[in-house]
Amino acid sequence: MDTLYHQTSQLILDTSALFYKLENEPNAEAIENEIQARIKQINTNCERLDVLVFKTPINQRPMAKMRVDQLKYDNKHIQASLTNAQNKRRRREQEKEEREQLLSRRFGNDHTAITVDYMAQESVSLQNSHRNVDEMLHTGSRILDTLRYNRDTLKGAHRRLIDLANTLGLSNATISLIEKRVAQDKYILFGGMFVTLSVIVLVIIYLT
Template identity: 80%
Template sequence: METLYHQTTQLIQETSDLFYKLERNPDVVEIENEIQSKINAISANCEKLDVLVFKTPINQRSMAKMRVDQLKYDNKHVQASLQNSRNKRLRREQEKAEREQLLSRRFGHDHTSIDVDYMAQESMSLQNSHRGVDEMLQTGSNILETLKYNRETLKGAHRRMIDLANTLGLSNATISLIERRVAQDKYVLFGGMLVTLTVIVLVIIYLV
């Protein structure tokens, strides 16, 4: 399980590095496809880890489950970031196509051309505002989904922490019992040594 866990963590790091490349080249579809491929690999690994969690010792299972849940959360966050990046790219492509369509039009009179240019600019401004609102709504929706997922994750983590605390409570009781037994054995050892030394001294005094 540890090997697969570290491989998945490495995949998440590699995916984050690809986002830096995507920021410098936002219109490169190949980078988006590579990110999606790694996201799919991470999801497959998380499914395998879910199975392996139940094969770990009971006293380690809670911690292992928390680590796998963190990987799932990171992967969900990466998927949301990729979707936002794709939406922005598609909007840029649409705006570019609309600009080219407007510039390709020909008008017979200068006055008509000026009026149409003004109306085109106004239309573009309204469209940009509309897209900005859509982007904010999409971002808000993604944030709400992330918060909902975090809530469920924290609930699960809280339950596992309680179970882990109960397990540690039993371990502490056992450790305390062992420490008391060690202390008792120490007293017996020192008492035996003292009695032995006393007998030796008495033998030396009375027999020598």
């Protein structure tokens, strides 16, 4: 399990590094496809890890489960980042296409062309503002989803830690009870020895 865990963790790091290439890479779609393929591989590895968790010793199982949940969380974050990058790329392509369409238009005189050009620029600015607001809302929604998932993960980890603490607490109570019983048996042994010796001494004194 440790080998597969470290391989998956390294795959997440390598996948995250690919996002730096999306900014200046002209063939961004190919990188996006590569990232998506790695996300699927990470999902497959996490499913295998879920099976392996139940094969680990019981006392190590909560920690192993937490490690796998962290991998799933990181992979969801990568998927959200990929979706955001794809949306930005599509918006840039659409804006570029709209600018080309506006520049390709021909008008009857220069005054009309200048007027329409200003109107086109204003329209593009409004559209950009609208898209930016949509992007902010989308990003906020993704952040809220991520926080909800993180909260659920932390709650699950908290419950597992409480169960583990209760188990350890029961073991400590049992050990304390055993130690108390041993001390009581020791006192009984010494008391019995003292009484026996006292009886022997009294018998000897009485007979002599």
